Amino acid sequence: MHPKPKLFHGKFILVNIFPGHKHPLRPFSSDNTSLPIVTELISKQHWKSLKTHLQNASPITPLQQLLDSRVDPCLTLRYFNWSEKEFNLSHSLEHSCMLIHSLANAKRYPKMRSFLYSFVKNENSISVSSIFHAISVSGDSFCASSIIADMLVLAYVNNMKSHLAFEAFKRAGDYGFKLSAVSCNPLLSALVKEDKIEDVEYVYKEMIRRRIEVNAISFNTVINGLCKVGKLNKASDVIQDMKAWGVLPDVITYNTLISGYCKKGRIGKMYKADAILKEMIANEVRPNEITYNILIDGFCKDENLMAAMKVFREMETQGLKPTVVTYNSLINKLGLEGKLDEASGMLDDMVGSGLKPNVVTYNVLINGYCKKGKMKEATDLFDDVVKQGISPTVVTYNTLIYAYCKDGRMEDAFALRESMVDKGTFPDVTTYNCLISGLCREGNITAVRKLINEMLNKGLKVDVVTYNILVDALCNDGESRKAARLLDEMVKMSLRLNHVTYNTLMDGYCREGNLRAALNVRTRMEKEGMRANVATYNVLIKGLCKKGKLEDANGLLNEMLEKGLIPNRTTYEIVKVEMVDKGFVPDIEGHMYNISGS
């Protein structure tokens, strides 16, 4: 019996053609007769032999043949990747799409995922729309096209190209390809992280319209996005949506909403947060450690350490153990209040209860010392942390660098920056902002320019804080008009101006006695959709008082209270010095009345 070499993939062919590679291969021929050899060489990964076999033939031809044949698409993929690397070429979009279609038809999903991931990573010139066109013309399975589109969206998200992911999401709708939560949820999550809340809302609405599966994660992500930008009523609407879809709010839903309320600076926010806690319990969703951590931190930020401690004790009665995060919130608050002995006592408690402090624990404690001007203690603790084998983070360094800058110790600040680089922690925008603010305080504009150039050269981008520092510096120099021009520059750089930007400029104008200009800035701010916050009112109230316009100032104070904004320490200080001492008295709600008879 002599085996017939009839099968392309039969072992005998290979043995007969080139037993052990000792004989030269038959040269590649561009008709299909070479395909079995090529296939065999690929499956054995005999790349050297394959290259010899191909000789001077175009590497495209075998790809074309493989795509036209019924060989395992994984072999085609291997050839695709090898040939791109070996011949330093990029295969055409059409061939790429044919390959991805054959992988999809063979249900080789992990292979598709990594193929699309590298495709998206390396490809910067092909538009999303041409990719979709190619997907739709290079395969006829609608189902496969949908899976490909889904994975493409995910590939963009995973490559941090969320704007392209968003575009692909829209294109998929144009072509009627059906996406899934597998890609849409990460897309939503990426858009939330980038504060692109309008896009989040668009994707969410489209998911419902296109009947894409919307699960608890989708809802929770959207709710988180809305909470992040303070649209808490809309977030509650989404909770209603989710109930209507038969998805019950879970502990993450409630935690997200509670956190949203905690972060909003309105009167009664913690009351509302507490109400949601009760609601979740009534709906039989058990609060977890994270729920309590959110509440504890919320009360700390609300200047209510007593309430925070009460929740802390309540946690234990619910059978929940405080975590590192719980302690970090409390230590942070104690440190910021200057209660450093209590803060380090809390650290001891935490260690005593078997928890291991992390770098955040030390960062907040170091910050506490810094804010109290206890630099010796701060740096001692820093050394201690290093000795314990905990790596300081960029935040640790920034905390100390800022403290040095604020203390006028610019040399120490720059020395610490050198040392962080030596240890492999690289300065970020915040590091530079701290140094820039220090130099501005010294009036060293030349050094500021140099530093900004340096950060740009390192590929770091100036941010809104950098500009706010510069705006403030100009205002302090009595150059508010120049500062105003920086705002236009910020817009040109598509930086999002924030409250601090506007308030700083308003303050600059107020201090120059130019109230008109200050009020114009407020108008501009509101045109941009930003409502005046407590600090805005503080600046304007103070400005009006300084001009002797006490009744107008009082009007603004009332307006602020009516809008549910909580007066802060600065407000009280202004009201005391500028109003109470000049004949106004407060009623029980904080409204002021002029009793001097005017």
Added chain:
DNA sequence: GTAGGGTTAG
């Protein structure tokens, strides 16, 4: 693939 803590500007 969803929730919690730390640094900078007013």
